[in-house]
Amino acid sequence: MFTRTKLIFIFASIFLVSCFLFFILTSSLSRQLSRNTDSGNNTEIVVFLNDFANAKEQARIERKPLIVFFTLADNESCKRSFELFRYQEIRRLAKHFICVSVDGTSMGPICELYRIKSFPTILILESEGKEIQRLTGKKTQEQLSVQMHIAIQLATNANKLR
Numbered sequence: 001m002f003t004r005t006k007l008i009f010i011f012a013s014i015f016l017v018s019c020f021l022f023f024i025l026t027s028s029l030s031r032q033l034s035r036n037t038d039s040g041n042n043t044e045i046v047v048f049l050n051d052f053a054n055a056k057e058q059a060r061i062e063r064k065p066l067i068v069f070f071t072l073a074d075n076e077s078c079k080r081s082f083e084l085f086r087y088q089e090i091r092r093l094a095k096h097f098i099c100v101s102v103d104g105t106s107m108g109p110i111c112e113l114y115r116i117k118s119f120p121t122i123l124i125l126e127s128e129g130k131e132i133q134r135l136t137g138k139k140t141q142e143q144l145s146v147q148m149h150i151a152i153q154l155a156t157n158a159n160k161l162r
Contacts, residue, residue, distance in 0.1 A: 048101040055100035070121040081120040093148040
């Protein structure tokens with residue numbers, strides 16, 4: 001079995017590799033993603049569940065991380081951030097996640113649980129619900145894509161340890 005020190009070493013190594021990949025991928029992804037914005041091909045969409053409890057259970061069963069998009073219905077910034085999920089690369093990566101949308105006005109207890117103070121906020125959670133990453137405010141598709149890549153790598157490594 002793994003000792004606590006070994007687990008810390010493994011996760012520290014994963015973090016360092018992720019940071020290295022972040023710098024490498026940022027330049028190549030920005031060029032690739034700028035070419036991948038669809039100008040009419042909307043055949044694939046990211047499906048967001050609306051029930052957080054069911055999404056969390058589905059993520060646990062499928063051993064996939066969650067993307068939780070905390071939004072306010074009438075907030076223009078939230079609407080613009082939701083547009084990130086129309087990019088081809090983001091849609092491709094979203095297949096590795098269970099995606100759920102949480103309306104901050106009607107889902108106060110969930111917002112309190114994850115200490116959501118501003119909207120939009122995108123949380124990436126492990127399959128058991130523990131926070132991996134938090135993105136607040138306006139983000140670019142490159143920033144979201146890199147964070148999704150890191151979360152996929154962390155989830156893959158965590159599943160190998162189980």
